[in-house]
Amino acid sequence: MTAPALTVRGATRRFGARLAVDGVDLDLRGGRITALLGASGCGKSTLLRMIAGLEPMDGGSIHAEGRLLADAAHSTPPEARGVGLVFQDYALFPHLNVAGNVAFGLKDRPRAERLRVALEWLETVHLADRADAWPHMLSGGEQQRVALVRALARRPHTVLLDEPFSGLDRHLKSEVRQTLMGALRAAGAAVLMVTHDAEEALLMADDLALMDKGRILQTGVPEEAYLRPVSPAAARLLGEAELLAAEVRAGMATTAFGPMPAPGAPDGPAWVMIRPGDAFVSTEGAAATVVDVAFGGPFIEVKVHAAGQTLRLRTTGSPPSIGEAIRVALDADRVRLYPRA
Numbered sequence: 001m002t003a004p005a006l007t008v009r010g011a012t013r014r015f016g017a018r019l020a021v022d023g024v025d026l027d028l029r030g031g032r033i034t035a036l037l038g039a040s041g042c043g044k045s046t047l048l049r050m051i052a053g054l055e056p057m058d059g060g061s062i063h064a065e066g067r068l069l070a071d072a073a074h075s076t077p078p079e080a081r082g083v084g085l086v087f088q089d090y091a092l093f094p095h096l097n098v099a100g101n102v103a104f105g106l107k108d109r110p111r112a113e114r115l116r117v118a119l120e121w122l123e124t125v126h127l128a129d130r131a132d133a134w135p136h137m138l139s140g141g142e143q144q145r146v147a148l149v150r151a152l153a154r155r156p157h158t159v160l161l162d163e164p165f166s167g168l169d170r171h172l173k174s175e176v177r178q179t180l181m182g183a184l185r186a187a188g189a190a191v192l193m194v195t196h197d198a199e200e201a202l203l204m205a206d207d208l209a210l211m212d213k214g215r216i217l218q219t220g221v222p223e224e225a226y227l228r229p230v231s232p233a234a235a236r237l238l239g240e241a242e243l244l245a246a247e248v249r250a251g252m253a254t255t256a257f258g259p260m261p262a263p264g265a266p267d268g269p270a271w272v273m274i275r276p277g278d279a280f281v282s283t284e285g286a287a288a289t290v291v292d293v294a295f296g297g298p299f300i301e302v303k304v305h306a307a308g309q310t311l312r313l314r315t316t317g318s319p320p321s322i323g324e325a326i327r328v329a330l331d332a333d334r335v336r337l338y339p340r341a
């Protein structure tokens with residue numbers, strides 16, 4: 001793998017007694033999109049702002065391309081970091097037209113060249129024909145695309161995106177996402193995208209960093225993080241996850257919904273983490289009672305009860321009735337086991 005374009009080591013930021021960012025390590029690589037995923041208030045924006053140079057560091061360091069950008073004693077000004085930042089609200093200059101916005105960061109070049117380069121960048125996001133428009137004449141998705149190429153035109157080694165799609169409706173989101181990803185990959189910069197949307201992170205990212213209470217819980221490719229979360233907290237960040245109490249003995253975990261293999265797990269209390277698709281109705285399964293049924297569009301969500309525990313599972317076809325006795329099995333290849341204190 002290529003050397004990181006930007007490295008964060010031990011990044012720490014305190015607000016009074018509160019540790020908003022608590023010893024974070026992160027590597028960002030050129031041409032790869034890293035999604036920083038975490039719940040509201042976990043410290044994502046503060047970390048992003050530290051990398052951008054908008055927030056001081058209380059501890060740790062940030063290096064890019066072999067040079068120190070910041071530590072507790074030193075801070076390179078934001079404009080000298082080679083880091084581009086795209087805000088949630090696009091923040092286009094209202095007094096400049098679209099081409100002027102993109103050309104803004106190219107001040108060191110002759111005027112004609114600035115315009116030519118701006119048009120080339122606008123082409124990459126299919127907006128060259130709107131070069132003369134004013135920002136207020138554009139849709140949210142178009143403004144977001146202009147904001148991105150304005151950042152990319154300066155050829156940053158790293159681009160930071162703060163919730164880039166949160167202002168867009170669902171239909172626009174996937175369209176803008178495709179265009180933006182194409183432009184980002186073509187630019188070859190390292191990208192860090194902050195989001196609290198698990199689906200967006202899974203769909204867009206080459207690498208994921210899961211953040212909780214100021215710390216990075218796990219980094220890795222999306223599939224690995226989704227299928228093998230390091231903890232229940234990491235599992236929950238990536239989608240619905242239920243915990244069932246279990247007892248492990250001699251490599252078998254016993255749950256209210258039947259036994260499952262637990263090779264190598266120590267004897268004692270454990271949690272079994274189950275995603276909605278990992279439990280299913282099966283004639284071979286454990287006896288359970290249906291306590292709730294909900295229509296979910298492509299699936300039916302069924303809540304079942306057994307030995308004092310409840311579990312949600314998904315099924316298709318005709319829905320069972322409340323009170324009905326059914327049998328439920330767990331997909332042993334997909335469920336995960338964690339120690340229970």
Ligand SMILES: Nc1ncnc2c1ncn2[C@@H]1O[C@H](COP(=O)(O)OP(=O)(O)OP(=O)(O)O)[C@@H](O)[C@H]1O
Pocket residue numbers: 015018020038039040041042043044045046047196
């Ligand atoms: N300038 C500040 N002064 C005091 N506390 C702050 C400041 N900025 C952030 N915090 C606190 O630090 C913590 C982390 O905030 P941050 O904005 O980084 O979280 P976040 O994960 O980006 O949340 P969101 O997704 O809601 O934007 C929060 O508890 C927040 O209240």
